[in-house]
Amino acid sequence: MAQQQQQMKHALQQCIDAQKDELHSLSRDIWSNPELAGNETQAHDRLVRFFSRDKTWTVDSHYKLPTAFRAVWDLVGGREGALNDALPGIGHACGHNLIAEVGAAAALGLKAALENQSELLQPVKITVLGTPAEEAQGGKIDLIKAGAFTDMDLVFMAHPAQQDAPFLPGVALAEVMVKYYGKASHASAYPWEGVNALDAAVLAYSNLSALRQQLKPEWRLHGIIKHGGEKPNIIPAYTELEYYLRTPLVKDLFDLKAKAEACFRAAAIATGCQVEINYPYNSYYNILPIATLANLYKNNGEALGIQFPEQPNNFSGSTDFGNVSYVVPGIHPFFYICTDALNHTEEYAVAAGAKKAQLYTLRTAKALAMTAVDVVCSPDLLRKVREDFSHAKLKQGKHLEDTDTFLTAP
Numbered sequence: 001m002a003q004q005q006q007q008m009k010h011a012l013q014q015c016i017d018a019q020k021d022e023l024h025s026l027s028r029d030i031w032s033n034p035e036l037a038g039n040e041t042q043a044h045d046r047l048v049r050f051f052s053r054d055k056t057w058t059v060d061s062h063y064k065l066p067t068a069f070r071a072v073w074d075l076v077g078g079r080e081g082a083l084n085d086a087l088p089g090i091g092h093a094c095g096h097n098l099i100a101e102v103g104a105a106a107a108l109g110l111k112a113a114l115e116n117q118s119e120l121l122q123p124v125k126i127t128v129l130g131t132p133a134e135e136a137q138g139g140k141i142d143l144i145k146a147g148a149f150t151d152m153d154l155v156f157m158a159h160p161a162q163q164d165a166p167f168l169p170g171v172a173l174a175e176v177m178v179k180y181y182g183k184a185s186h187a188s189a190y191p192w193e194g195v196n197a198l199d200a201a202v203l204a205y206s207n208l209s210a211l212r213q214q215l216k217p218e219w220r221l222h223g224i225i226k227h228g229g230e231k232p233n234i235i236p237a238y239t240e241l242e243y244y245l246r247t248p249l250v251k252d253l254f255d256l257k258a259k260a261e262a263c264f265r266a267a268a269i270a271t272g273c274q275v276e277i278n279y280p281y282n283s284y285y286n287i288l289p290i291a292t293l294a295n296l297y298k299n300n301g302e303a304l305g306i307q308f309p310e311q312p313n314n315f316s317g318s319t320d321f322g323n324v325s326y327v328v329p330g331i332h333p334f335f336y337i338c339t340d341a342l343n344h345t346e347e348y349a350v351a352a353g354a355k356k357a358q359l360y361t362l363r364t365a366k367a368l369a370m371t372a373v374d375v376v377c378s379p380d381l382l383r384k385v386r387e388d389f390s391h392a393k394l395k396q397g398k399h400l401e402d403t404d405t406f407l408t409a410p
Helices: 002-018 020-032 041-052 096-114 139-145 197-214 250-271 291-303 321-325 346-352 355-376 379-394 400-408
Strands: 058-060 069-074 081-086 125-130 152-156 159-161 172-181 220-227 238-247 274-278 334-336
Touching: 002 020, 002 096, 002 355, 020 041, 020 096, 020 355, 041 058, 041 069, 041 096, 041 125, 069 096, 096 125, 096 159, 096 355, 139 321, 152 321, 152 355, 152 379, 172 197, 172 250, 197 220, 197 238, 197 250, 238 250, 250 274, 291 355, 291 379, 334 355, 355 379
Parallel strands: 081 125, 081 152, 159 334
Antiparallel strands: 058 069, 069 125, 172 238, 172 274, 220 238
């Protein structure tokens, strides 16, 4: 079996190398046409065309969401298997074009490794799932609710970053919108007739700033006043704030949410305004660690020349893959793309489209596919992954099953 695994890994590397130009073209086309969350029509169509070239893939366009897609390759007798998450573009200062390329390349490589194998110990199906709107709405969460992950055993995805890392936990995230309603009046002639919604917004902002002194070091809350009034001589009747709440574990969001809401409501009471507090989008979870998969990926990456520096103690980014990791065991490594620029900057957007990022992107795809080969060839490894998954969920606390209801309640 060990010799068979090495042959399979060699085959997938050859396949990815042979299609590197097509993969780069795919990535460049998505990078050249950035589209905002939920509007990734060109990226969707380009990825659907890419997989439809090979008739052995069954491709479903507009799969459960308008700009999501699914491509499936089923080994004879196959039942369940691995997923590679290709994320169509939503503005590429975070390198989402490279995420799409990694997913596509890993899927092609894994298919090449499996298609001539007649004595595998377990059936296999490869699903490439294109998931939109990670930056703003959490497309993967909508797909979870629609049942897109129900027949998956494992999920694989990789994200560009400043260094290679087999695992970083991310942080849980809830986005809150706060609206204050007061009463307009002439600010000079009849100020006593007004109820100042801007005062409420400013007090809420100050309340939260004071609250930070008593928060745990890893907790974050940050936001803006989106609407502050119309003219200086009119007492504002309406204001609006948008805040992000982040904690290392999703269960900690319960506490931070309660503290933040107390600040918002106190400002309303102090000014006589009415307040609405809403959570308009999906809340993001932290990523569950699956040590078995992380170690396999690290070993395969090192065999390809990837160097993994010492991992940071904290990582403040958030992703809807965290929610997927609570439903299906998976891996979400980060990979270097030959730049020291930071994500969500113009410099990183340029780097994500540069040819020099290709070596690192395709190397990551190979390591993901090689990790999938390891699990496919060993039912014992799959059982160990499932054990890791069960233990990781148990550590999340008693509120886990109530999290969605709590965090999205108005």
